[in-house]
Structure formats: structure tokens, C-alpha cells
Amino acid sequence: MDKYKDMIDDKLIRNLVLLALVPLALCALAYFIRFGWIMKYPISPNQSDWGTFGDFIGGVLNPIYAFLAFIGVIYTVLLQKRQLTDMKTQQKLEELQQLIFGIAETIDKVLFEQKHKYKSNDFNVFTLLRSISDDSIRIELNPSHPISCIYDDIRTSVIELISFDLTYVSEQLSHLIWCLENYEKNQGSKEIKDFYIGKYRNVVFMMKQVRHLHLEEVEVFFKVDEVKKTVIDAIKASR
Numbered sequence: 496m497d498k499y500k501d502m503i504d505d506k507l508i509r510n511l512v513l514l515a516l517v518p519l520a521l522c523a524l525a526y527f528i529r530f531g532w533i534m535k536y537p538i539s540p541n542q543s544d545w546g547t548f549g550d551f552i553g554g555v556l557n558p559i560y561a562f563l564a565f566i567g568v569i570y571t572v573l574l575q576k577r578q579l580t581d582m583k584t585q586q587k588l589e590e591l592q593q594l595i596f597g598i599a600e601t602i603d604k605v606l607f608e609q610k611h612k613y614k615s616n617d618f619n620v621f622t623l624l625r626s627i628s629d630d631s632i633r634i635e636l637n638p639s640h641p642i643s644c645i646y647d648d649i650r651t652s653v654i655e656l657i658s659f660d661l662t663y664v665s666e667q668l669s670h671l672i673w674c675l676e677n678y679e680k681n682q683g684s685k686e687i688k689d690f691y692i693g694k695y696r697n698v699v700f701m702m703k704q705v706r707h708l709h710l711e712e713v714e715v716f717f718k719v720d721e722v723k724k725t726v727i728d729a730i731k732a733s734r
Contacts, residue, residue, distance in 0.1 A: 591677055594674045606621040630650075
């Protein structure tokens with residue numbers, strides 16, 4: 496879009512320059528036709544004739560250049576207005592970037608730094624979440640898996656430890672979605688959005704897998720169903 500605007504700007508400037516040169520060239524051409532190349536009229540020594548000639552040239556060129564100057568002023572005002580709009584958009588993008596980075600940092604701290612003691616050992620939230628999520632997938636693929644008879648108890652005890660953290664992460668992911676969507680709407684890089692989708696979609700998938708994802712917008716945005724299919728296909732292929 497910016498490239499297209501620059502092409503329009505360059506084309507307009509070239510056209511204005513040509514419009515400014517054409518009348519001058521026509522006047523010069525008329526002069527040389529009359530006094531030089533074709534008619535070869537003698538150049539008058541009378542100063543009043545030259546004054547009349549100057550008035551004629553000025554009468555022809557001045558309105559044209561005044562009009563072109565007016566167009567140039569309008570163009571300058573519009574250009575300044577667009578530059579101001581671009582500055583505001585850039586400022587908004589920077590503010591959104593700061594929000595995105597801040598939210599992501601908060602989510603990472605909760606997932607990877609928050610510790611919980613389980614069976615006499617300290618685990619971070621992500622490790623505990625992945626553990627019960629992986630067990631859930633194993634049972635789906637093999638209902639007679641040995642862990643199936645105790646899975647519900649394990650899941651309940653783990654969720655009791657990390658339930659508050661997962662709810663907080665889910666809320667932060669909802670805020671992150673809002674920021675990413677507005678970032679893209681304001682002509683921000685789509686790669687930023689794709690990066691964070693890729694970064695957190697597995698976490699969102701695991702939260703749904705253990706039945707602790709309560710915000711539908713988060714599930715839809717991170718395309719959780721696609722992740723589950725990929726995970727199951729990978730497990731089946733590794734057998």
C-alpha cells in the first residue's frame with residue numbers, strides 16, 4: 496500500500512513539472528517560429544514592443560503557474576495530513592507492540608516460572624499441564640491404557656494446583672488476541688500475529704484437552720482442533 500502511494504506521489508510530481516514546462520516551451524516555440532526559423536520577422540528595437548511582448552507572455556503564463564502553485568499547496572497540505580496520520584498509526588502500532596510484549600512476558604512467567612509442589616517435587620505450570628494433557632491423549636488413543644483407571648484422580652489433583660494459573664493465562668490470551676487483531680488492522684506485520692499464534696497454540700490445545708479452556712474466542716483464534724489432529728497424527732506415526 497505504501498509503495499503504491501509513493502508511485503502516485505512520484506507520478507503527480509512529474510505531471511506537475513511537465514505542466515509547468517509545457518506552457519513555457521510553447522511560448523518559446525512560438526517566439527522562435529515567428530522570429531527565427533520560419534517567418535523570420537525582424538526583432539523590434541522598440542522598447543514598448545518588448546513591453547507588450549512581456550505582458551503577453553506574463554498574461555499567458557502567470558495564470559497557469561498560479562494554478563499549478565495552488566495545486567502544489569493543496570498537495571503539500573494533503574501530504575502533511577497523510578504524514579500526520581502515518582505518525583499516529585505508527586505510534587499506535589508501537590503502543591500495541593508494547594502491550595503484546597508485556598502480555599506475552601506475563602504469560603511466560605506464569606507458565607514457566609510459577610512453581611507448584613506435586614508429589615514432593617516442584618514443577619512449573621507448563622510441565623504439569625503437559626503431563627495431564629499427554630495422558631489424556633494416550634487414553635483417547637488407547638482406552639485400556641494402564642493410566643486410564645487413575646487419570647481422573649491425577650487430573651483433579653493437578654488442576655487443583657494450577658487452576659488459578661490456567662484461568663489467568665486464559666484471560667491474558669484473550670487480551671493478547673485483542674492486541675494482535677488490532678495490530679494487524681493497523682497495518683502491522685502479520686508475521687507478529689503468526690508468531691504468537693504458533694507460540695501459544697499448543698498451550699491452548701493442552702488447556703482444552705484437560706477441560707480447562709472456558710473462552711471460546713481463544714479456542715477459535717488459536718485453531719485448537721487443527722493442533723489436536725496434528726498431535727494425534729504424529730503419535731500414530733511414531734508407533
